[in-house]
Amino acid sequence: MLRILLALIIIVPALEIGLLVLAGNIIGPWPTVLLIILTGVLGAFLAKQQGLRTLQNAQMQVNQGHIPGESVIDGLCILVGGVVLLTPGFITDAIGFFLLFPATRAIIKPFLVKVIRRMMDRGQFTIIR
Numbered sequence: 001m002l003r004i005l006l007a008l009i010i011i012v013p014a015l016e017i018g019l020l021v022l023a024g025n026i027i028g029p030w031p032t033v034l035l036i037i038l039t040g041v042l043g044a045f046l047a048k049q050q051g052l053r054t055l056q057n058a059q060m061q062v063n064q065g066h067i068p069g070e071s072v073i074d075g076l077c078i079l080v081g082g083v084v085l086l087t088p089g090f091i092t093d094a095i096g097f098f099l100l101f102p103a104t105r106a107i108i109k110p111f112l113v114k115v116i117r118r119m120m121d122r123g124q125f126t127i128i129r
């Protein structure tokens with residue numbers, strides 16, 4: 001897992017720089033900068049909107065006596081999506097928007113649940129009630 005993370009830390013920024021240079025050559029530097037700023041602002045707005053909605057769902061589940069497990073995973077996806085949208089680049093923006101929209105977020109949630117359960121089974125992740 002650490003090797004994959006290290007590879008991503010090296011590869012993703014290199015790809016982002018290449019795409020930003022390519023976009024700057026195709027549409028020009030100022031439109032590229034404005035596009036980066038626009039996706040950051042739009043991402044912050046969407047993250048806030050989705051985060052508040054998820055928080056309300058979690059509160060409703062707790063009030064009904066349920067554990068808000070799905071809301072916690074949604075919140076994690078929204079947090080990561082919002083953070084990567086604030087970083088400049090088109091790859092991270094695509095990942096961020098993927099994690100912010102509920103329809104696309106639903107695609108990755110089963111995978112995250114499986115990873116979390118596997119970590120819990122190995123004793124690498126503990127939930128305290």
